[in-house]
Amino acid sequence: MSAALDLRRVGHAYFGQSVLKGIDLTIAPGEVVALVGPSGSGKSTIAQIAAGLTEPREGRIARSYTRHAMVFQEPRLLPWATARQNIRFALRRSGLPRREWEERVAGAAALAEFDAADLGKYPVELSGGMRQRVAIARALVVEPDFVFFDEPFTALDVALKRRMQDLVIAASRAARFAALFITHDVTEAIRIAHRIAVLDLRGQGIAGTRSLPGEPGTREENFCFILRQRYLAEDPLFRHIHDVDERRRP
Amino acid sequence: MVAAFIRDRADRLLHFLWSGWAGVAALALLAAAWQAGHERWGGFILPDPLVTVRTAWTLALSPDAQAVLWLTGARALAGFALAAAAGVLIGIAAGYAPAVMRLARPLLTVILGVPPIAWIVLAMMWFGTNGTTVAVVILISATPVVFVSAAEAIATRDRGLDDMAEVFGHGLFGRFWHVDLRQAAAPLFPALALALGTAFKVAVMAEMLANAGGIGGALARARAMLDVPEALAWVLLAVVALLVVEYGLIRPFQGEVERWRRAAQPWGVKR
Numbered sequence: 250m251s252a253a254l255d256l257r258r259v260g261h262a263y264f265g266q267s268v269l270k271g272i273d274l275t276i277a278p279g280e281v282v283a284l285v286g287p288s289g290s291g292k293s294t295i296a297q298i299a300a301g302l303t304e305p306r307e308g309r310i311a312r313s314y315t316r317h318a319m320v321f322q323e324p325r326l327l328p329w330a331t332a333r334q335n336i337r338f339a340l341r342r343s344g345l346p347r348r349e350w351e352e353r354v355a356g357a358a359a360l361a362e363f364d365a366a367d368l369g370k371y372p373v374e375l376s377g378g379m380r381q382r383v384a385i386a387r388a389l390v391v392e393p394d395f396v397f398f399d400e401p402f403t404a405l406d407v408a409l410k411r412r413m414q415d416l417v418i419a420a421s422r423a424a425r426f427a428a429l430f431i432t433h434d435v436t437e438a439i440r441i442a443h444r445i446a447v448l449d450l451r452g453q454g455i456a457g458t459r460s461l462p463g464e465p466g467t468r469e470e471n472f473c474f475i476l477r478q479r480y481l482a483e484d485p486l487f488r489h490i491h492d493v494d495e496r497r498r499p
Numbered sequence: 500m501v502a503a504f505i506r507d508r509a510d511r512l513l514h515f516l517w518s519g520w521a522g523v524a525a526l527a528l529l530a531a532a533w534q535a536g537h538e539r540w541g542g543f544i545l546p547d548p549l550v551t552v553r554t555a556w557t558l559a560l561s562p563d564a565q566a567v568l569w570l571t572g573a574r575a576l577a578g579f580a581l582a583a584a585a586g587v588l589i590g591i592a593a594g595y596a597p598a599v600m601r602l603a604r605p606l607l608t609v610i611l612g613v614p615p616i617a618w619i620v621l622a623m624m625w626f627g628t629n630g631t632t633v634a635v636v637i638l639i640s641a642t643p644v645v646f647v648s649a650a651e652a653i654a655t656r657d658r659g660l661d662d663m664a665e666v667f668g669h670g671l672f673g674r675f676w677h678v679d680l681r682q683a684a685a686p687l688f689p690a691l692a693l694a695l696g697t698a699f700k701v702a703v704m705a706e707m708l709a710n711a712g713g714i715g716g717a718l719a720r721a722r723a724m725l726d727v728p729e730a731l732a733w734v735l736l737a738v739v740a741l742l743v744v745e746y747g748l749i750r751p752f753q754g755e756v757e758r759w760r761r762a763a764q765p766w767g768v769k770r
Contacts, residue, residue, distance in 0.1 A: 302662050318666065325663040329681055329759045338677070342668030373763035391667070 251313050253278045253395055253427040254299060259308030261294055269294055271454040272308065274429075274446060278394070281421055281428040281465060282458075283438035286448030287492045292431045293322075295448070296399045299429060314395035314427065316343070318388035322400045324380035326372040326387075332358075333368040336387045343391045357390035358383075360420055362412075378409045385413070389420055396421075398430040402437070414440050418466040435480060435490060439473045441465050450489040457486045511754060511761070546728040555732035555739075564717075564736075571702055571713035572740050574630050578637025579698035583691055585638065586645025591683070593646070594653020603650075607643050615640050615701060619708050628709040636705045641694040648690035652683035681756070688753040692745055699741045 252275045259272040268291045276282050286292045297303040299310065300319055318339065326335045336354045345353065358365055363382040372380055381401065388396055398417070402410045418441055421428060432438055438445045442461060449456045459480070461468075480487045533548045542550075558564040593600040618639050622632040656679050664674045706715025714737050721730040 297662075300666055302665055319663070321659065321663065323659060325659050327660065327678070327681070329756070338664075339667040341677075342673065371759040371762040373759060387667075397666075 252276060252311070253280070253314045254429065255311040255313075256295075256299060257309040257311075259295070259298060259305045259310065261291070261298060261303070261305050261307075267452075269298075269305075269452040272452075274299075274455055276395075276427050276429060278314070278427050279425045280444065281430060281442045283430045283432055283442035283445045284448060285432055285435060285438050285445060285487075285490060286452075287450055287489055288433060290448045290450060291452035292433070292448055293399055294452075296397050296429060296431050300397045312395075314393075316391055316393045317395040317397065318391055318393035319397040319399065320381075320384050320388050320401040322403055324372070324377075324384040326380055326383055328372050331369050331371055332363070332375065332383045332386075335372070335383055336368075336390050339387045339391050345391070353390050353392075354386075357386040360389050360416075360423075361386035362416060378405060378413070381405065381413065382416075385416065385420075389424070392424065394426050396426050396428045398428060398432075400431050400433070403433075410437070415466075417441060422464070422466055433490070435487065436473060436477050439476055439480075440468065447486050447490070450492060459484070459486065515754075543727060546731060551728050551731045551735060554728045555735045558729075558732050559736060567713055567717050568736060568740060571699075571706060571715070571737070572744070574633045574706070574713060575637065575695075575698040575702040575740075576744065577630070578634040578702060579641060579695050581634060581638045582641035582694055582698065583645055586642045586690075586694070587649050587687070589642075590646040590649025591653050593650040594656075594683075597654075600650060600654070603646070607646065610639060611643055615704070616708070619705050622705075623709050628711045630711070632709050633702050633705045633711060633713075637698045637701045640701045641697040644697070645687070645690050645694050648686045649683060652686045653679060656682045684756045688749065688756070692749050695745055695749060696741060699737060699744075703737055 254274075254276040256272055256274040259269065260267065261269040272295060274282070274284075274295075284292055284295060294303065296319075298305045300317060301310075301312075326332075327338060330338065333354055336357055337350055340350050340353065354368070355365060358368060361382040363379065363386055367375065367379065372383070375383065381404075384401070401417075402413050405413060414437060417428075417430075420426075421441075430438070430441055432441075435445075439461060442465060444458055444460050446458045447456045461476075481490070530548050533545065536545045537547050559568075589599070589603060593603050615636065618636050619632070622635045626632045626635060660678045660682070661674050664678050669677065702713070703715045703718065705711065706713040707719050708715070710716060710719065714733055718730055718733050721727075721733060
């Protein structure tokens, strides 16, 4: 089976300064890969390049999925449109027949556990968590077979974060989409992914990957916690994960 | 669906009319100050406000004066339409292309530096004393404010929304139409209202100096005859005409586009 997404020797530079070099990453259909790395290592840039928002300076990208969607760190909702119109915005260019839109919007809102009674509200009337639910519904409504998550839950509090993670796990199991999940939270990566890829401290390639046992959603909390401790304490791959060098950020 | 639409509009209209009380209070204050001035300095300097209103009312009912009002109103609107179109088009181009912005900025400074009165003189010599002169002077005086706000609005747009739209398959035109233009609308409306006010003021001034009829011409005649109540009555009518156009044309449009801002306001402080 061919890969859903294949990055080969991808590199990028901002203003002549190389931020990414020699990135090789392959994601199989239905596989959720969490990409972790320290702050400022270029994780988000990889997501942008993989999703086609940024043209890489070098390298090759092969996409064999049919339709992608993205959930950003901020909800990025249109402030002048209601939740319903925001979700519908993704459908406009999807080629799906218009008469199915209403039904699909309702379905996606239910998947994202967004109350149908709030669909007529504007983003300003919604809480941060509800806005992110709308953003997730907007991504799921086009029934993508590949979803990019760019640190989607960083701004949420711990309890809400956990519920959102469960929601993504359930959605990925139900819809069988492949995903590239960018995060700097190792626990989040362990809960959500089939495989963890660790980005090099300076963006000079993928330092290594770790396959996680079992399916996401079936792992016990305790197991996730112990695995996290082991990764951070013993695994050299994760040694620099909490290093922060703000000056290097583009 | 239709019932909800009508209910929503009716709700907003009632809110708007209710907010009119504040406006009425402000106008009553102005009228009181006017009356006090009239009693202090006498009818020649400042005529009785009631007499002025009555004169204005008589004028508004006479067909001749209505024709004068229509003439000035049409000229101001034509000039405003030109200025709005030019300002928005060049402004959007400048917002997307920094090179256009850099070229347009100094030109604007030069244009703004020339006093409007000089433009009137020049336009009179170029086009003669007619409506074209008025429209051209409005175009020159009202375009910069629209241009600057359109350019700023596009240049400072939320690029995150553009990226989002691109992910979901929207091309250049889709992003412009559905995302950037809607974002630019918010700062653009106050600028358009300002441009409309400028259009009316400049229209009256240009008419007076170019002797091109309209309200400006009527004002010139009132001045020649030292008829202060009539002059003030014309001023009153010009202001009313501006208010009618602004609240009949620009504000409803703005209300439609900015419906979501109202939703953000808690109960009791809706303005």
